[in-house]
Every structure is written in structure tokens, then in C-alpha cells.
Amino acid sequence: MSKKDLGLLILILVxxxxxxxxxxxxxxxxxxxxxxxxxxxxxxxxxxxAFVIITGGIELSVGSLIALLGTLFIDFIAVRExxxxxxxxxxxxxxxxxxxxxxxxxxxxxxxxxxxxxxxLLIYRGVARFYTADGTAGFAFGQNFPTLEFLTAGRSGGxxxxxxxxxxxxxxxxxxxxxxxxxxxLYAIGKNEEAAKYSGIRTGQVIISAYVICGVLTALSAIxxxxxxxxxxxxxxxxxxxxxAIAAAVLGGFSLRGGEGSLVGVILGTVLLxxxxxxxxxxxxxxxxxxAVMGGVILxxxxxxxxxxVFRARRRMMEATRQNVAGAPAE
Amino acid sequence: MAHRLLSGVMNYSxxxxxxxxxxxxxxxxxxxxxxxxxxxxxxxxxEVRSGEVIGLVxxxxxxxxxxxxxxxxxxxxxxxxxxxxxxxxxxxxxxQSIGSGIAFVHQELNLFENLDVAANIFFGREPLxxxxxxxxxxxxxxxxxxxxxxxxxxxxxxxxxVASLSxxxxxxxxxxxxxxxxxxxxxxxxxxxxxxxxxxxxxxxVIKGLKAEGISVIFISHRLHEIERVxxxxxxxxxxxxxxxxxxxxINHDEMVRLMIGRMLKEREKAGxxxxxxxxxxxxxxxxxxxxxxxxxxxxxxxxxxxxxxAGLVGSGRxxxxxxxxxxxxxxxxxxxxxxxxxxxxxxADAVANGIxxxxxxxxxxxxxxxxxxxxNISLPNxxxxxxxxxxxxxxxxxxxxxxxxxxxxKAPSVATRTGTLSGGNQQKxxxxxxxxxxxxxxxxxxxxxxxDIGAKAEIYGLMRALADAGVxxxxxxxxxxxxxxxxxxxxxxHEGQISGILDKDDFSQENVLLLAVGKTPKLLxxxxxxx
Numbered sequence: 001m002s003k004k005d006l007g008l009l010i011l012i013l014v015x016x017x018x019x020x021x022x023x024x025x026x027x028x029x030x031x032x033x034x035x036x037x038x039x040x041x042x043x044x045x046x047x048x049x050a051f052v053i054i055t056g057g058i059e060l061s062v063g064s065l066i067a068l069l070g071t072l073f074i075d076f077i078a079v080r081e082x083x084x085x086x087x088x089x090x091x092x093x094x095x096x097x098x099x100x101x102x103x104x105x106x107x108x109x110x111x112x113x114x115x116x117x118x119x120x121l122l123i124y125r126g127v128a129r130f131y132t133a134d135g136t137a138g139f140a141f142g143q144n145f146p147t148l149e150f151l152t153a154g155r156s157g158g159x160x161x162x163x164x165x166x167x168x169x170x171x172x173x174x175x176x177x178x179x180x181x182x183x184x185x186l187y188a189i190g191k192n193e194e195a196a197k198y199s200g201i202r203t204g205q206v207i208i209s210a211y212v213i214c215g216v217l218t219a220l221s222a223i224x225x226x227x228x229x230x231x232x233x234x235x236x237x238x239x240x241x242x243x244x245a246i247a248a249a250v251l252g253g254f255s256l257r258g259g260e261g262s263l264v265g266v267i268l269g270t271v272l273l274x275x276x277x278x279x280x281x282x283x284x285x286x287x288x289x290x291x292a293v294m295g296g297v298i299l300x301x302x303x304x305x306x307x308x309x310v311f312r313a314r315r316r317m318m319e320a321t322r323q324n325v326a327g328a329p330a331e
Numbered sequence: 332m333a334h335r336l337l338s339g340v341m342n343y344s345x346x347x348x349x350x351x352x353x354x355x356x357x358x359x360x361x362x363x364x365x366x367x368x369x370x371x372x373x374x375x376x377x378e379v380r381s382g383e384v385i386g387l388v389x390x391x392x393x394x395x396x397x398x399x400x401x402x403x404x405x406x407x408x409x410x411x412x413x414x415x416x417x418x419x420x421x422x423x424x425x426x427q428s429i430g431s432g433i434a435f436v437h438q439e440l441n442l443f444e445n446l447d448v449a450a451n452i453f454f455g456r457e458p459l460x461x462x463x464x465x466x467x468x469x470x471x472x473x474x475x476x477x478x479x480x481x482x483x484x485x486x487x488x489x490x491x492x493v494a495s496l497s498x499x500x501x502x503x504x505x506x507x508x509x510x511x512x513x514x515x516x517x518x519x520x521x522x523x524x525x526x527x528x529x530x531x532x533x534x535x536x537v538i539k540g541l542k543a544e545g546i547s548v549i550f551i552s553h554r555l556h557e558i559e560r561v562x563x564x565x566x567x568x569x570x571x572x573x574x575x576x577x578x579x580x581x582i583n584h585d586e587m588v589r590l591m592i593g594r595m596l597k598e599r600e601k602a603g604x605x606x607x608x609x610x611x612x613x614x615x616x617x618x619x620x621x622x623x624x625x626x627x628x629x630x631x632x633x634x635x636x637x638x639x640x641x642a643g644l645v646g647s648g649r650x651x652x653x654x655x656x657x658x659x660x661x662x663x664x665x666x667x668x669x670x671x672x673x674x675x676x677x678x679x680a681d682a683v684a685n686g687i688x689x690x691x692x693x694x695x696x697x698x699x700x701x702x703x704x705x706x707x708n709i710s711l712p713n714x715x716x717x718x719x720x721x722x723x724x725x726x727x728x729x730x731x732x733x734x735x736x737x738x739x740x741x742k743a744p745s746v747a748t749r750t751g752t753l754s755g756g757n758q759q760k761x762x763x764x765x766x767x768x769x770x771x772x773x774x775x776x777x778x779x780x781x782x783x784d785i786g787a788k789a790e791i792y793g794l795m796r797a798l799a800d801a802g803v804x805x806x807x808x809x810x811x812x813x814x815x816x817x818x819x820x821x822x823x824x825x826h827e828g829q830i831s832g833i834l835d836k837d838d839f840s841q842e843n844v845l846l847l848a849v850g851k852t853p854k855l856l857x858x859x860x861x862x863x
Contacts, residue, residue, distance in 0.1 A: 179722045181714045188711060191702045197659070198697040199765065200683030200712040259702065 056258025061120030099215020624828025640819030756787025
């Protein structure tokens with residue numbers, strides 16, 4: 001765990017302690033279970049976003065995708081009577097295809113990630129609303145999918161199964177990001193795409209893969225969100241979720257320029273965001289201030305981090321000038 | 332000095348007046364400037380009189396750009412003095428340079444392509460209308476621009492968007508801009524290098540016009556015949572010193588070349604002779620065209636065990652050729668074979684897979700990742716070989732890096748050191764190390780020793796020779812004449828996108844290379860029966 005991650009963890013614990021002191025219900029089993037469920041849902045989404053951000057890209061369409069894919073999933077199993085495992089796989093494949101198309105447009109047609117995914121944001125929201133004729137997608141009365149419900153919204157020993165899923169995904173993705181060849185390529189491309197290309201890396205393929213990973217994880221979280229809310233009105237479902245995901249990554253130490261950030265960081269970022277949401281509820285702060293609190297905390301966090309970076313760079317430079325009379329950096 | 336104060340308004344005065352001025356407008360005395368490991372200018376003196384056109388020539392790296400930086404106030408000389416209107420300074424600041432009326436027209440133009448001509452000329456100095464809104468007075472602006480455009484002989488209007496102008500016309504805009512700030516010395520840095528013939532003519536006329544107005548011009552160009560036509564005096568730089576000055580009646584092509592390269596038979600710095608005869612053709616390039624020179628096919632054969640030097644002036648298409656061979660740029664036509672088999676590289680990854688490696692020109696942007704460690708940089712192109720089941724094996728990575736660090740003598744605390752903290756020479760060794768750790772068949776090096784101190788240079792020459800001796804085909808692009816002659820087994824010279832000639836060892840001379848580089852026929856080559 002890096003110093004950055006450790007600082008974030010300490011902040012989470014301090015905020016938790018303060019909230020507990022004011023309202024002890026923060027630590028109640030039911031609150032913790034609810035919060036950890038939300039951490040899981042947003043965490044899966046944010047890990048996907050992190051893979052895109054590490055390449056220096058951004059994926060703005062995930063909120064709309066959650067609405068579209070969630071709507072389709074419920075429609076498949078509740079209305080069209082597709083077996084749920086098949087629907088589950090279909091949705092993940094759909095997420096992968098959409099991610100592939102985004103990546104393809106960005107790498108092959110050289111469109112900017114912001115533009116491509118902004119269009120996605122508008123298109124998928126529109127399609128979702130059209131698909132339900134601006135109605136609501138939901139289950140009929142008495143309709144049950146016990147296994148699916150257990151896996152998505154159930155609990156094992158008090159722990160939400162969604163949270164267990166997050167932990168499994170996080171471990172796998174940690175290995176991919178921090179230990180695999182592919183992960184090294186991602187960092188290299190984020191740091192300097194040109195130099196990575198000159199080292200013989202197929203940068204286009206790697207970037208497309210990042211968008212595919214993001215698409216699949218978004219699809220997975222879309223299913224979780226759908227099973228969590230159980231009914232979806234596509235006009236508002238998942239709105240601003242792309243911003244939660246980006247915020248979690250930024251809080252977790254990711255640079256939007258790419259090449260920086262850790263998986264632990266993005267998970268901790270998600271935890272902090274959900275803790276802040278929870279804090280607003282528990283401390284009786286008007287829920288209309290919700291976004292303002294989040295924005296304020298992110299701004300302060302980024303500021304502190306940046307100032308710390310400036311301070312460290314200055315210290316490093318001073319040390320370098322003191323040591324390097326022999327002239328290591330010649331130019 | 333009274334007339335000097337009026338200089339801004341006496342641009343239309345006759346030439347005899349301007350030339351009768353005795354004290355020079357600008358004079359440099361024993362200017363010296365060093366960079367770590369390099370003496371860029373050493374005891375350089377020159378003067379510029381009003382209304383004089385000075386041709387400034389010298390090879391790449393002779394110190395021209397350092398001189399420009401000093402005149403522009405971007406850098407200060409270590410010693411020596413610069414006098415403007417007989418007032419001596421230790422060095423100029425940017426403000427002093429502009430205030431003295433020194434204006435630059437750079438090879439890369441600094442215009443806002445999205446604005447029109449008038450807006451560009453008076454950018455930041457627009458005439459404003461009265462009133463609180465401070466709107467731009469467009470009528471007044473046009474009025475001010477018209478005479479300037481007339482003076483440079485512009486054939487375009489003041490409200491033409493700059494993006495719609497040709498390169499020569501854009502240069503005229505730059506010159507008009509210089510005139511608008513009442514420039515007394517206009518420095519043109521390689522203005523014609525990318526101009527077609529007809530446009531060049533126009534520009535030379537503008538230079539004559541400036542001279543007629545009593546404005547001094549320093550004209551830097553590799554095209555010696557243009558210098559012959561417009562210069563009143565030629566100043567030749569070589570290795571940071573004044574190699575000589577040619578008065579108007581002595582300006583001719585051969586004299587300039589002679590001064591640029593110094594003694595005809597200068598001692599060569601050899602990097603070791605080839606120990607074996609060159610082997611079979613490794614890479615054969617046939618009628619390949621690049622996007623920069625889409626109508627100029629390039630053909631070339633590169634043999635195993637040889638170092639082929641690729642010489643030519645900056646912009647002659649050498650780097651573009653390297654980028655095509657390495658799969659970065661698209662090959663527009665022609666064919667390439669590797670060991671006799673047709674080769675189609677669509678990306679750098681393809682080139683690497685085929686054992687064609689490139690040490691690029693821009694080390695920091697494309698050669699290495701400054702934020703990664705030495706070990707991570709070295710393993711990057713060959714990461715799957717340093718991994719088990721797709722997971723990176725740090726120990727394998729470190730082992731490779733340690734070996735390369737020792738072989739190449741990379742000076743760093745450890746292989747985990749960030750490459751960004753290394754010196755230029757050591758960074759370049761890391762670039763080489765990542766390819767040497769693999770199995771090169773063809774090694775292309777683009778300006779491999781630029782910005783590297785002399786010690787590291789010699790080591791890199793040694794490495795190149797060792798590679799060639801091991802049977803690798805080495806293609807070295809270099810603008811350093813001594814390097815090209817000292818290191819290569821054969822020299823191919825490019826001129827405006829084409830191979831203008833290939834020299835065998837017996838025909839190596841700076842003069843021959845330079846003649847080919849400017850598109851002339853090398854005399855010695857013909858006498859020796861010619862190659863190619």
C-alpha cells in the first residue's frame with residue numbers, strides 16, 4: 001500500500017470516527033451492510049473506470065450504460081423470459097461490445113475519449129428511454145429469481161454477496177493492473193503513449209482492451225444496480241454515476257493524464273465517497289447538499305495531494321542539487 | 332546618434348545614407364558560450380552594419396542556433412560582449428533584443444493560423460476604439476497594415492486568413508510583423524528550406540527590399556546559391572568559431588564549402604574499422620516513399636556487418652525514412668525486404684518482431700519512458716519474455732537489466748533508478764540496452780550521440796561497431812559530419828527526400844558529403860569512377 005493509499009485510509013477512519021461520535025448508528029450492522037453493498041456496486045463500476053483513466057482516457061457513458069443495460073436485463077428476464085444466466089452473459093457481452101466500439105473509435109479513428117463517451121452518454125440514455133417508451137422496467141408482482149437475488153442482493157454471514165463479489169473482482173484486477181504484462185503496458189501507455197509505441201507495444205490494442213474491461217465491469221455493476229433497485233426508470237437511473245466513478249478514481253490518486261493510480265486507491269476512493277453520502281444522511285445534513293459535500297471533499301483532497309507533490313518535488317530537487325555536483329543530469 | 336532615434340521613420344531613406352553609417356548597428360566581441368560537455372561558441376566576433384545582408388552559413392551544430400539564441404536574448408554568453416549602437420552589453424535580455432529592433436523569422440513560423448493577416452501583424456498591439464468596451468478599430472488596423480504589406484510586396488490582402496496563405500506568404504507576414512515593430516535587423520533562419528523555387532524568388536526579393544530600406548538582414552541558409560545571390564558578406568561558422576568572412580566579391584560556392592569544413596583532410600575520429608567484410612544484404616529498400624516527400628522514391632541496401640551512415644541536411648527526409656522502416660509512419664509505396672523476404676511492417680510492434688529496432692531522434696519523448704525505472708524500460712519491448720503466465724517476473728527483469736547495465740556501462744545507482752534522473756548519455760545507453768537485450772537484425776540509430784558528452788559518444792561508437800561485427804546491419808542517421816565519416820563503412824547522402832549519392836570509404840570526405848547534401852555532384856566521386 002502506497003503512502004497515498006495509506007493517507008486515504010486514515011482519512012476514511014478519521015471521518016468514520018467523527019461520524020460515529022456524533023451518530024453511533026454509523027457502526028450498526030444494518031448501516032454497515034447497506035453501505036458496503038453500495039461500496040460494492042460503485043466499486044465495480046469505478047474499477048472499470050480506473051482502467052480507462054490509467055491510459056489517459058475517460059469513460060463518461062457508464063451512467064447511461066447502467067440505465068440501458070439494467071433496463072435490458074430486467075426486460076430480458078422479466079418480460080422476455082430469457083433464463084437469467086443467459087441474460088447475464090448477454091449483458092456482459094453487450095458491455096464488452098460497447099467498450100470495444102468506444103476503444104476502436106478512439107484508437108483507430110483518433111477521436112477524443114471525452115467526445116466519444118459523451119456521445120455514448122447521450123445515446124444510451126436516449127435508447128434506454130425509447131426502449132421502455134419512457135416507462136419503468138420492473139418485475140411483475142410475485143416474480144422471483146431466488147438464485148440471482150441471492151447472488152446480487154443476498155448476504156452470507158451478514159456480508160452482502162455483492163461486497164464479496166467486489167473483493168474477488170478487486171483481487172483479480174489488482175493482479176491484472178499491478179502484476180501482469182498487460183498492466184505494465186497500461187501504465188507505460190498512460191505515462192507516454194509515443195514512447196510505448198516506439199518500444200513495440202501495440203498501443204491501440206491495449207487501449208481498446210481497457211475500454212472493453214470498463215464495458216464489462218460496467219455491465220456487471222448494471223446488473224447489480226438493477227437487482228438492487230428492482231425497478232428502473234431509464235430517465236434517471238444511474239444518472240451522474242460516471243462522475244462517482246471518476247471521482248473515486250481521482251480521490252484514489254489517479255491522474256486524468258494517465259499513468260498513475262492504484263487499485264487499492266480506487267477502492268478506498270469509493271469507500272470514502274459512500275462514507276460521505278452516508279454521513280450526509282446520518283448527520284441530518286439536508287440531502288440537497290449531498291453533491292456539494294462530495295465536491296468539496298474531492299477538491300480539498302486533490303489540493304492537498306497536489307501541494308504535497310509540489311513540496312516533495314522541491315525537496316527532491318534541492319537534494320539533487322546538493323548531491324549532484326558530479327553532474328548526473330547533464331541536460 | 333540623432334539619426335538612429337529616427338531610424339523607425341527613415342525606412343524609406345536611400346541606401347547610400349544607410350551604408351554610409353560608419354559605426355555598425357550590432358557588433359559581437361569574443362562571445363563564448365558553453366553547455367555541459369560542449370563549447371557552442373568560442374571567441375566569436377562579428378558585426379552587422381545598417382542595410383547590410385549577411386549570409387550566415389555553417390554545418391549543423393556549428394553554433395548558429397546558439398548565436399541566434401544569444402541575439403534573441405534567450406541565453407546569455409559566458410563571456411564576451413554584444414554592442415548595439417556602440418553601447419556594449421554582457422548579454423541581451425529578450426526585452427533588450429526586441430527594444431533594439433532585432434526581429435526573427437524562424438523556420439517554424441509563429442503565426443496564429445486561425446486569425447487573419449492584420450490581426451497577426453498587430454497581435455496584442457491592436458488599435459482600439461474609444462469607449463469602455465475597447466473594441467478593436469478594424470478600419471485603423473487595416474490602414475496600418477496596408478503600407479507594411481506593400482513594403483514586403485505582398486500579393487494577398489490584410490483580411491486573408493493566415494491558414495489560406497502559402498508558406499512564403501506566411502513568411503512575408505512575419506517580415507511585415509518585424510517591420511511593424513520598426514525592426515532594424517531581421518534574422519531569417521532557414522526561411523527557404525521548405526519553399527519551392529518560385530516562392531524562394533519572392534522571398535529573396537523581399538530581402539533586397541529590406542536592404543534598400545536600410546534594414547540589416549542576417550540570412551541563414553544551407554542553400555548556398557541563394558546566399559551567393561543576396562549576401563553582401565558571408566560569415567562562416569565552424570565548431571563554434573568564426574571560420575572566415577567573405578566579402579561580396581569573394582562570395583562563391585567553393586569558398587563557402589571550404590570554410591565550412593575547414594582543412595580538406597581533417598583528422599578523422601575513427602570508431603574502429605570493420606573487422607569483417609560486409610555480408611549479405613539484410614534490409615533492401617526499394618522505391619519507398621514517405622508522406623513528407625510523397626513523390627520521391629528512396630532505394631537503399633543495408634548489409635549485415637556494416638555501418639551505413641545516412642547523412643544529409645536537417646529536413647532532407649532521413650528521419651522520415653527511419654520512421655517508415657520502423658513502422659511508425661505509413662509506407663506510401665515501394666517495397667522492403669528483410670534477408671530477401673518481403674517485409675510489411677504496419678506498426679513498430681511488427682518491426683520489433685522482425686528484429687528491426689530504432690533508437691529514435693528524440694530520446695526523451697520517444698526513446699524511453701522517463702518515469703519508468705531502467706529495468707522497466709529495458710524489459711518493455713520484450714516483456715512477455717520476462718513473464719510467467721502473463722505475470723511480470725521482477726527477478727527476470729532485474730537480471731536482464733543488471734546484465735545490460737554492466738555490458739553497456741550504464742552509470743546509475745541501481746537498475747531500479749528512474750531513467751529521468753540519468754544523464755543524456757546514460758539515457759541513450761538505456762535505449763540501446765533495451766534493444767541489445769533482444770536479438771537485433773537491423774539497428775537504426777537516429778542522431779545517436781546528439782546532446783551526449785564526448786566520453787559517452789566514444790562508447791556508443793564502440794557499441795555500434797560491436798553490433799556490426801556481430802553481424803547486425805546498422806543504419807546511422809547523423810548530422811555530425813565527423814561522426815558520419817569516422818564511424819560509417821559507407822555513407823548514403825539524402826537531399827530533399829532522395830538519396831543523392833552513396834560514397835564508399837575511398838571517397839569519404841566532408842566536401843563530398845556536403846556537396847551531395849546540397850544536391851551537387853561530388854567532384855572527387857566522378858574522378859574516382861563513381862559509385863551508386
